Amino acid sequence: xxxxxxxxxxxxxxxxxxxxxxxxxxxxxxxxxxxxxxxxxxxxxxxxxxxxxxxxxxxxxxxxxxxxxxxxxxxxxxxxxxxxxxxxxxxxxxxxxxxxxxxxxxxxxxxxxxxxxxxxxxxxxxxxxxxxxxxxxxxxxxxxxxxxxxxxxxxxxxxxxxxxxxxxxxxxxxxxxxxxxxxxxxxxxxxxxxxxxxxxxxxxxxxxxxxxxxxxxxxxxxxxxxxxxxxxxxxxxxxxxxxxxxxxxxxxxxxxxxxxxxxxxxxxxxxxxxxxxxxxxxxxxxxxxxxxxxxxxxxxxxxxxxxxxxxxxxxxxxxxxxxxxxxxxxxxxxxxxxxxxxxxxxxxxxxxxxxxxxxxxxxxx
Amino acid sequence: xxxxxxxxxxxxxxxxxxxxxxxxxxxxxxxxxxxxxxxxxxxxxxxxxxxxxxxxxxxxxxxxxxxxxxxxxxxxxxxxxxxxxxxxxxxxxxxxxxxxxxxxxxxxxxxxxxxxxxxxxxxxxxxxxxxxxxxxxxxxxxxxxxxxxxxxxxxxxxxxxxxxxxxxxxxxxxxxxxxxxxxxxxxxxxxxxxxxxxxxxxxxxxxxxxxxxxxxxxxxxxxxxxxxxxxxxxxxxxxxxxxxxxxxxxxxxxxxxxxxxxxxxxxxxxxxxxxxxxxxxxxxxxxxxxxxxxxxxxxxxxxxxxxxxxxxxxxxxxxxxxxxxxxxxxxxxxxxxxxxxxxxxxxxxxxxxxxxxxxxxxxxxxxxxxxxxxxxxxxxxxxxxxxxxxxxxxxxxxxxxxxxxxxxxxxxxxxxxxxxxxxxxxxxxxxxxxxxxxxxxxxxxxxxxxxxxxxxxxxxxxxxxxxxxxxxxxxxxxxxxxxxxxxxxxxxxxxxxxxxxxxxxxxxxxxxxxxxxxxxxxxxxxxxxxxxxxxxxxxxxxxx
Numbered sequence: 011x012x013x014x015x016x017x018x019x020x021x022x023x024x025x026x027x028x029x030x031x032x033x034x035x036x037x038x039x040x041x042x043x044x045x046x047x048x049x050x051x052x053x054x055x056x057x058x059x060x061x062x063x064x065x066x067x068x069x070x071x072x073x074x075x076x077x078x079x080x081x082x083x084x085x086x087x088x089x090x091x092x093x094x095x096x097x098x099x100x101x102x103x104x105x106x107x108x109x110x111x112x113x114x115x116x117x118x119x120x121x122x123x124x125x126x127x128x129x130x131x132x133x134x135x136x137x138x139x140x141x142x143x144x145x146x147x148x149x150x151x152x153x154x155x156x157x158x159x160x161x162x163x164x165x166x167x168x169x170x171x172x173x174x175x176x177x178x179x180x181x182x183x184x185x186x187x188x189x190x191x192x193x194x195x196x197x198x199x200x201x202x203x204x205x206x207x208x209x210x211x212x213x214x215x216x217x218x219x220x221x222x223x224x225x226x227x228x229x230x231x232x233x234x235x236x237x238x239x240x241x242x243x244x245x246x247x248x249x250x251x252x253x254x255x256x257x258x259x260x261x262x263x264x265x266x267x268x269x270x271x272x273x274x275x276x277x278x279x280x281x282x283x284x285x286x287x288x289x290x291x292x293x294x295x296x297x298x299x300x301x302x303x304x305x306x307x308x309x310x311x312x313x314x315x316x317x318x319x320x321x322x323x324x325x326x327x328x329x330x331x332x333x334x335x336x337x338x339x340x341x342x343x344x345x346x347x348x349x350x351x352x353x354x355x356x357x358x359x360x361x362x363x364x365x366x367x368x369x370x371x372x373x374x375x
Numbered sequence: 376x377x378x379x380x381x382x383x384x385x386x387x388x389x390x391x392x393x394x395x396x397x398x399x400x401x402x403x404x405x406x407x408x409x410x411x412x413x414x415x416x417x418x419x420x421x422x423x424x425x426x427x428x429x430x431x432x433x434x435x436x437x438x439x440x441x442x443x444x445x446x447x448x449x450x451x452x453x454x455x456x457x458x459x460x461x462x463x464x465x466x467x468x469x470x471x472x473x474x475x476x477x478x479x480x481x482x483x484x485x486x487x488x489x490x491x492x493x494x495x496x497x498x499x500x501x502x503x504x505x506x507x508x509x510x511x512x513x514x515x516x517x518x519x520x521x522x523x524x525x526x527x528x529x530x531x532x533x534x535x536x537x538x539x540x541x542x543x544x545x546x547x548x549x550x551x552x553x554x555x556x557x558x559x560x561x562x563x564x565x566x567x568x569x570x571x572x573x574x575x576x577x578x579x580x581x582x583x584x585x586x587x588x589x590x591x592x593x594x595x596x597x598x599x600x601x602x603x604x605x606x607x608x609x610x611x612x613x614x615x616x617x618x619x620x621x622x623x624x625x626x627x628x629x630x631x632x633x634x635x636x637x638x639x640x641x642x643x644x645x646x647x648x649x650x651x652x653x654x655x656x657x658x659x660x661x662x663x664x665x666x667x668x669x670x671x672x673x674x675x676x677x678x679x680x681x682x683x684x685x686x687x688x689x690x691x692x693x694x695x696x697x698x699x700x701x702x703x704x705x706x707x708x709x710x711x712x713x714x715x716x717x718x719x720x721x722x723x724x725x726x727x728x729x730x731x732x733x734x735x736x737x738x739x740x741x742x743x744x745x746x747x748x749x750x751x752x753x754x755x756x757x758x759x760x761x762x763x764x765x766x767x768x769x770x771x772x773x774x775x776x777x778x779x780x781x782x783x784x785x786x787x788x789x790x791x792x793x794x795x796x797x798x799x800x801x802x803x804x805x806x807x808x809x810x811x812x813x814x815x816x817x818x819x820x821x822x823x824x825x826x827x828x829x830x831x832x833x834x835x836x837x838x839x840x841x842x843x844x845x846x847x848x849x850x851x852x853x854x855x856x857x858x859x860x861x862x863x864x865x866x867x868x869x870x871x872x873x874x875x876x877x878x879x880x881x882x883x884x885x886x887x888x889x890x891x892x893x894x895x896x897x898x899x900x901x902x903x904x905x906x907x908x909x910x911x912x913x914x915x916x917x918x919x
Contacts, residue, residue, distance in 0.1 A: 084702075128577075249505060253445075345900060
């Protein structure tokens with residue numbers, strides 16, 4: 011565990027004091043990365059507010075794909091448990107589902123009939139745009155499609171389910187005729203996707219399809235969250251400020267703007283003049299191009315393109331210390347016990363220490 | 376710290392008190408006047424109204440569904456005031472921080488979040504832990520879960536059901552049990568689109584009525600002070616007064632709390648088939664002393680409906696304004712978020728508004744009718760001050776009525792109602808009655824020994840202004856509000872019960888979770904350390 015100020019080893023107190031000095035004299039401090047547990051996220055958002063800075067998460071882009079569709083037109087959503095015990099028809103969409111959710115097949119128990127499905131028949135499983143081998147492993151009917159073709163495929167499927175005429179396209183029709191029939195025959199169907207591998211338009215088509223299917227039967231969605239506890243951080247951000255990430259406090263109150271407060275843009279445009287980079291889950295380094303001075307609160311193996319002014323290594327939530335984080339298997343926030351407890355510092359405690367060295371204002375958490 | 380609140384008009388119905396006098400506070404408690412001692416602080420509250428802190432028994436202030444609503448509607452809660460230095464995020468629109476501050480400013484010191492799915496309890500408690508100043512509590516929701524439905528179907532008997540309810544309450548750290556459209560969320564998963572009291576849940580052959588009866592009994596058997604808190608079937612539908620009356624009859628004289636009764640007070644009169652049946656319903660409440668209700672008043676403005684009655688919310692999607700809804704098929708439960716704009720020139724909304732007021736005015740006993748807007752479903756809690764003004768003044772009602780569609784007014788009895796709530800009635804309804812209903816013996820009154828939760832108001836003839844910004848509010852003897860503004864943060868506790876039950880059910884639940892879900896029920900635990908606050912919980916005694 012390293013604690014460095016300008017590359018030289020320093021005591022934690024001194025590093026925290028230097029971080030506070032650096033952040034406090036900034037015109038627009040940016041809290042970025044933000045891959046932390048709930049306690050860390052709460053402390054970081056509270057710090058951003060006290061500094062009148064802005065905050066973003068390294069995977070906001072993925073979270074916002076789902077959120078933007080929801081806040082534009084709504085959402086049907088369920089849990090992993092309900093899919094496991096109830097779904098008789100499962101439509102998997104996209105190439106990286108298993109990377110985003112390694113437990114998926116076992117957790118959803120797709121190889122067995124759903125316990126509460128009255129017909130207790132083997133599940134009907136489809137995979138649109140699967141990686142090679144994935145559909146076979148899942149026992150799914152494979153419908154090959156590159157990611158870019160998914161919105162068109164889903165639009166045609168939606169039209170077909172709604173009984174509308176579609177432009178005759180043998181290529182698409184052949185793939186979808188059976189699927190459209192199967193979807194409408196489902197008793198409790200589910201569509202599973204990951205915003206890491208499908209775009210906003212695909213998600214919009216999925217939600218539109220769900221709306222149409224629910225006119226006659228039951229069908230719902232299971233979004234797979236991205237890494238870095240981005241879904242959990244989004245929840246904490248929601249209750250603390252009313253908004254998800256990409257929110258700024260420059261005017262003294264939270265303003266949410268997905269373009270204005272995007273971390274890389276803020277740095278590269280020169281608007282943010284000091285940053286804090288938080289990465290407690292993996293060894294992720296910032297990807298901005300301009301060399302803004304920054305404080306790094308990261309896991310020990312992180313390699314940086316240029317050195318941070320202050321570096322404080324921290325443990326991994328749920329590994330080095332108990333943590334609350336979003337758990338995909340449960341589709342909610344859960345308390346995770348440390349898998350191999352250590353005395354490595356936690357994001358929340360490091361930020362609180364920095365907060366104590368600030369001279370202006372008072373923190374929320 | 377010894378504090379004397381000097382010369383105010385003390386309204387404390389629990390002690391039959393309405394008169395000029397002093398209240399003394401030592402540390403966090405109300406005490407007898409300390410003869411011969413010089414107080415550390417004296418507040419001259421001559422001409423002010425002094426009451427215990429108010430208690431809200433039904434307000435959706437925290438949890439997964441509330442947070443989804445925040446994220447669904449960023450356009451509805453833009454903040455526009457910079458935060459004061461000492462109270463971070465207190466002006467962030469619809470944040471947990473703002474919630475605590477605005478409730479406290481109205482003199483509220485305890486608020487119950489009435490819909491927590493046991494599997495989402497940690498999330499709810501995390502949000503509650505970020506609500507400053509006030510004490511909180513949660514109702515754990517049961518009645519659509521396979522484990523319970525199977526117990527009832529298989530004739531497991533009341534003891535097993537009580538054990539399960541007790542185990543669930545302990546794990547989710549709730550203060551009571553709520554049941555929301557019993558069986559309907561489960562039935563909706565089987566594609567059922569309407570669900571009445573005697574309709575049967577597919578695959579279980581169990582009626583809604585049977586589920587309610589079983590839960591009602593379990594709550595009594597466990598000695599939980601708060602009776603079963605029931606959101607019954609057919610919410611919001613014309614003619615549903617029949618359902619409400621049938622539900623009252625189904626209680627069979629046993630304690631039952633009926634939530635947001637206004638939403639069930641509709642007849643089918645008139646050419647639109649929608650009228651107020653509040654008078655008939657109020658009569659039934661008056662005649663059944665075992666029943667308590669909260670009103671769920673509608674106020675005219677943009678809001679969002681947040682309900683675990685997923686079947687109802689699905690059916691309401693067409694009314695969404697703006698046009699976007701979230702429908703959630705959760706673990707053993709459900710939920711729906713449907714934005715809604717109540718408009719005073721809308722016939723149906725005007726009837727809803729009037730029928731809520733009729734319930735307030737026609738239910739005789741202020742100990743059995745509770746003040747709520749079912750926040751935010753009928754209106755946000757921030758409209759409470761206007762609602763206090765309405766029930767306190769027939770003149771105020773008359774001026775509102777003048778602006779409503781005449782056809783709607785004709786469908787109600789409101790213009791003929793002359794009753795006006797007194798301060799004494801208000802204190803009974805918002806202080807004494809909730810403390811009794813929830814078993815919170817340490818609050819709701821100003822007896823020596825009580826928690827020093829005190830609200831002091833200007834006696835402003837503009838009652839809405841008076842109740843919007845209290846003059847002074849003390850929480851646990853600590854001055855937190857001065858002239859409607861928060862002075863500093865402190866963090867209250869979530870009040871919970873710990874009923875005793877046979878722990879054999881815990882082992883049975885472990886086996887069940889492993890068998891059905893392939894996971895341990897411990898994953899849904901709510902560890903005290905996870906909440907990041909000192910002493911986040913307070914205990915409420917159970918006992919028959």
